[in-house]
Amino acid sequence: MIALRGLSKSFGAFRALEDVTLEFPAGSLTALLGPSGSGKSTLLRAVAGLERPDAGKVLIDGADVTALPPQRRGIGFVFQHYAAFKHMSVRENVAFGLTVRRRPKAQVRAKTDELLAIVGLEGYADRRPAQLSGGQRQRMALARALAVEPSVLLLDEPFGALDARVRADLRAWLRRLHDEIAVTTVLVTHDQEEAMEVSDRIAVLNAGRIEQAGAPREVYERPASEFVMRFLGPVARVGGRLVRPHDLELRPHPVDGAVEAMVARVVHLGAEVRVELTDAGGEPFAARLSRAEADELEPVAGDIVWAAAATEGVVPAATA
């Protein structure tokens, strides 16, 4: 389990982390989610020991590791661009952590074979990283990080450099892997879909601060701020509140608490229908209806409808 207390870090005048306090329960998979520049990579690297915080503490399994270099923290790190040892074979890459610890050759070989099997690279042991695809390289990097049996696994946008299809496959694969090998894992990503799909907990970062931390459902359905709500999913502003487009109900006649709007466009997205609306003030927003709801309402561009939120929504901060 990892605990961060009051972590702060600046790069020159830029404050990357502001007094971050957070806990990562043992065996969980937490996603650090946020836009570029939010400090999530810095945070991860601070846990790893690749960055020295200006203030605060990092505790791993209760021990204060803040002053320790990466070698001594018992972590595994996976880089966005793989950081593969180009001049070593796949096997030598995976074995590296064990080799530098001078483990007996037989033990190293056995462990390496085991890990290569787990990540599905058995036949590639003697190839060079350059001969592997991006997805295979990242799996090799994971195997390499896991070889030394770290107590903490840190992944810095591990799928960012891969194309969409591979990304989706590896996401699911990572989740299954984590279910099998329950190492405390922290994953940095800017992709909220990835965070939702893979993690047990999401910590949302904005400008160096934690805006909210909680289970994916909680963060999505009960966002603590407008930033979190906008980052986690689509948002519609209705009647001075922010609601999810899914939560809007459209009626052909006035309803208590509903807002009058005109249908601008109806987009059929297969299983869902997105109805683009303009409110009385001319501001656009959108509602998402199921096919059934859309069939019942039969919205057409130019119709006047009344939109009501099924939930309370989040009251937005003072708008510009």
Place this chain on the structure above:
Amino acid sequence: MLVPLAALAAKATDGGLGAAWRAVSSRQAVAALELTVGAALAVAAINALFGTVIAWVLVRDAFPGKRIVNALIDLPFALPTIVAGVTLLALYGPRSPLHVNAAYTRAGIGLALLFVTLPFVVRSVQPVLLEADREAEEAAASLGARPATIFRRVVLPSIRPAILSGAALGFARAVGEFGSVVLISGNIPFHTQVASVLIFQQVESDAPQAAAALSLVLLALSVAVLLAIHALGRERA
């Protein structure tokens, strides 16, 4: 490393700036400097031309033994300058199999400098040509441009910085070149006396102050050229 150079500066001005100026502006020194710079410039220009041609052939052409030829380009880098001097004298001096005698002539100096600075432009241009975007040339061809035009308008602009920096490096080297020139030039004052040989002569004849002053001039010249290359490189980046 800086200390010896500071010492040069100190010695040069031993006896005051006036003495330094006089040493450098003596007729002999001026003649030597003129010859040195003139020869270096001429050589740089010839290298720019031939070096580019050679680089082009090495990159774009294919023929048996190309790898060997490519390796040989580095020969002037690897060969001791004095050996180059002896060699060139053998080829172009008295008893030359070509029945020329360029010993004690300015042409001889030029030939020696050409040998020594040959690799600079070639090695500078080769990597740029290797990386060059062929598609731009193909596009130009499809638009009707003739090879000479393509070279002039598409290729040349992209390799010009490399040619210039290679030529400038060669120039800086040629200005200070000693070992290959000292034998073939004969060191005739006002005729075939290069600055570096004059400096050597001054050191041997116990005129260190004059030698130091002249050295500084050469140094300033080379440094100016190198700084220009750096600035060029930074502009490009």
Place this chain on the structure above:
Amino acid sequence: MTVSHGGRARVHGLRIVALGYLAAMLLAPVVLVFYRTFEHGLGAVWSSITTPAAISAFWLTIEIAAIAVPLNAAFGLLLALALARREFRGKALVEAIVDLPFAVSPVAIGLALVLVYGAGGWIGGALLHAGVRVIFAVPGMVLATIFVSLPFVVREVTPVLREAGEEQEQAAATLGASPWQAFRRVTLPAIRPALTYGIVLSAARAIGEFGAVSVVSGDVAGHTQSLTLLVQQRFENFDLAGAYAASALLALIALALLPVLSLTKGRRA
């Protein structure tokens, strides 16, 4: 390269120009030296390069190179690491200083060293007092050689280090490697071709240095006479055959280094 009919002639034409120029400028001189050397038979050549003066000149050259090259390699490597990986004040100045030996004439380098380490020099006097003779002795020649062959390793290794980035070393650290282990197993293999290329260039320069050691050494046969100085002395004594023999020896060394240069250059990137 697809060429039109007229284009083929142009390709050939360029090739002939290039190769002809190279043959004239590069090949002819070297071939001639070997020819002239062996003109009078192997026996003469052998006795020429096995005279006591020649042998001692040979070993002196090797000795100087054996000191200068490893020093330059180690120092150059450190410098390359600092230049590629760290930001520090005066970095541009250091880069300029590294390039300096390219800008200075060898005789000027020799003169500068004499001014500092010579009998009347800044610290030369003090050193002489302590019994350490620098100028007109081997240490001076070593210093001059170090000076002129310094830049090669730095210039070759720095760009490669810069390109490679630090991620692999960071990964090694997270996997438990100490800085030394990371250097030995990750950094060094990555720069090996560039490092080798730089060392070979440095060695070639060290063996072939003439101008600077000429000023600094005093050229005492058997004591401060390197192979290059031997060539010059024989030439000036009209011992042409002897000069050619020694030149041929040096040329052979240079030619032997060329393939190494060519091989490592290809794998540098």
